[in-house]
Amino acid sequence: MQQDIDVEIRDGMTMHMSVPVDLLACPRCKGSLLYQENKGQPYLNCAACKCAYPVKEGIPLMLQDEAVAF
Numbered sequence: 001m002q003q004d005i006d007v008e009i010r011d012g013m014t015m016h017m018s019v020p021v022d023l024l025a026c027p028r029c030k031g032s033l034l035y036q037e038n039k040g041q042p043y044l045n046c047a048a049c050k051c052a053y054p055v056k057e058g059i060p061l062m063l064q065d066e067a068v069a070f
């Protein structure tokens, strides 16, 4: 199963991604992630453990080291 998300790469440019849903689980708590933007940067947010994973060049960085609090 795939989830389609649109990621804004930079002004006026978006990239459509089809990401396997099991990739869209928080590596910390396995919670589901929501795509959001914060200050123009795309993130995948985990509401359950209050962290966000940055999306860089259309690729979600699903590493605990990359997670930021939100």
Ligand SMILES: [Zn+2]
Pocket: 026, 027, 028, 029, 030, 031, 046, 047, 048, 049, 050, 051
């Ligand atoms: Zn989480």
